[in-house]
Amino acid sequence: MLFVKAPAEVAESIRKKMLAAEIFDPNHAVEKSKSHVYFPAAKRAPGFDFVERKARTRKRKPRSLREALEGKLAPADLDVLVTSFDTIGDIAVIEVRYGLDEALIGNAILESHPAIKTVCKKGGAHTGPFRVMPVKVIAGENKTSAVYQEHGVRMRVxxxxxxxxxxxxxxxxxxxxxxxxxxxxxxxxxxxxxxxxxxxxxxxxxxxxxxxxxxxxxxxxxxxxxxxxxxxxxxxxxxxxxxxxxxxxxxxxxxxxxxxxxxxxxxxxxxxxxxxxxxxxxxxxxxxxxxxxxxxxxxxxxxxxxxxxxxxxxxxxxxxxxxxxxxxxxxxx
Ligand SMILES: C[S@@+](CC[C@H](N)C(=O)[O-])C[C@H]1O[C@@H](n2cnc3c(N)ncnc32)[C@H](O)[C@@H]1O
Known part of the structure; x- marks a missing residue:
């Protein structure tokens, strides 16, 4: 696998040059020795010192729920997926369409949103005099209570x-x-x-x-x-x-x-x-x-x-x- 060899003291400026030249490969890990840093390169370009080395794949956190589910959910299911959810402290509350794999979706939220510890699925509409909406925990810690913050106020919900x-x-x-x-x-x-x-x-x-x-x-x-x-x-x-x-x-x-x-x-x-x-x-x-x-x-x-x-x-x-x-x-x- 192709790497750019950079002396440690100028490594950061070489990394920036690689980004500007659009040759930095984000899917592989950066390697280091005592004196050098080795940046994975997607292709060759003039002005860099290229070497061949063994590469390790970099495990990157998915940036969104949709990205976390790509390849795991059928494209038709991805199209009907409701990807927005409410966040109350470290609890996410999401609507999951009937027939979709709720555990898969819950775990994908945990994977893509590290601050979320529990994912709850909405169990229907707000009903009764208390306007309560039942929920079901579908992933993470088994709890329904969290501390939410807004405008300088903390509240348990x-x-x-x-x-x-x-x-x-x-x-x-x-x-x-x-x-x-x-x-x-x-x-x-x-x-x-x-x-x-x-x-x-x-x-x-x-x-x-x-x-x-x-x-x-x-x-x-x-x-x-x-x-x-x-x-x-x-x-x-x-x-x-x-x-x-x-x-x-x-x-x-x-x-x-x-x-x-x-x-x-x-x-x-x-x-x-x-x-x-x-x-x-x-x-x-x-x-x-x-x-x-x-x-x-x-x-x-x-x-x-x-x-x-x-x-x-x-x-x-x-x-x-x-x-x-x-x-x-x-x-x-
Ligand atoms: C739509 S919720 C709003 C709650 C809160 N203000 C908020 O924004 O999160 C309406 C609230 O009124 C309460 N409620 C319903 N009927 C009531 C009544 N007759 N007297 C006092 N509270 C009542 C419900 O239990 C519920 O908590």
Missing amino acids: DVDRVYFSPRLSSERLRIAKQVVPGEEIAGFFAGVGPFPLVIAKKKKCRIYAVELNPHAFELMRENIAMNKLRGEILPTLGDVREIAPYIPKCDRVLMPSPKTGESFLEPCISAAKPGGVVHYYEFAPDEDPYSGAIKRIEAAAESLGRKAKILNRRVVRPHSVRVSQVAIDFSVN
């Missing part, structure tokens, strides 16, 4: 027992940026606490965080302690409808429950001070994302003898075919 989406990260930051120091906030539908944690980390405020799922509630308590936000976030286990009347009227109300938010508009609006802001979420059709939600907001406010003023509307993320999650910020008098 159990992907099998609570709702959590890393895809709402920028939405959390968007809300945190709007908070004025000293605000009192109703952090309803809190889950493991991502909205309250990010807000309280960025702004001095008091957040009443309410969550119905006992597993999510316990993790939220752990996360509040982990981020040293005891006293700033006050967690309550229970139903927003029952708890809302007992918390002080707030400057801001968070409603991150797009599937069921509509039926909670009245108790959530009631939790806002006059002039308070409500952040409302819905899943809405792409052809008309806002008008249905705005009608529902206005009707709910009116039924309480209040008036809603729409401040902002935006598409947060795609949800399913022609359906997106939208956010509507409104104030109430």
Whole structure:
């Protein structure tokens, strides 16, 4: 096999010249002696000192899931493979089409992404009042809980027992940026606490965080302690409808429950001070994302003898075919 022989003291500059001349062979290992470095060469070119030596194949980590599966999965299966996945700490959560070899795919993720220690397969949609999506561990360590980090906050998430989406990260930051120091906030539908944690980390405020799922509630308590936000976030286990009347009227109300938010508009609006802001979420059709939600907001406010003023509307993320999650910020008098 062909190598370029380079004196050790100038080896790096010769390697760069080989790269520039496009003769460096990345598939074989670089060899060394006391005085020289031997770079594998794909072909000859003028200006280099070539020698013949025995070569060792270099084992290169695949750079993507697709690359890790090339040659292992049939081309037709590679074409339908969903190669994007959510990462929650050192856990990857991926959708695996029916009929594909899940262990093969899980192990390929471990091989191509060294920071991932566990791969979970999505077991269906988010269902039930807790919006939990069952998962199955298909490769790596047998666990479903990990510590996830965003915007300077650490939080423990159990992907099998609570709702959590890393895809709402920028939405959390968007809300945190709007908070004025000293605000009192109703952090309803809190889950493991991502909205309250990010807000309280960025702004001095008091957040009443309410969550119905006992597993999510316990993790939220752990996360509040982990981020040293005891006293700033006050967690309550229970139903927003029952708890809302007992918390002080707030400057801001968070409603991150797009599937069921509509039926909670009245108790959530009631939790806002006059002039308070409500952040409302819905899943809405792409052809008309806002008008249905705005009608529902206005009707709910009116039924309480209040008036809603729409401040902002935006598409947060795609949800399913022609359906997106939208956010509507409104104030109430
Ligand atoms: C879509 S998840 C959002 C969780 C969290 N805010 C997040 O972004 O990760 C909705 C959350 O509301 C909780 N939930 C559902 N109904 C509730 C209710 N009536 N009162 C309080 N929490 C409720 C669910 O258990 C779930 O954790």
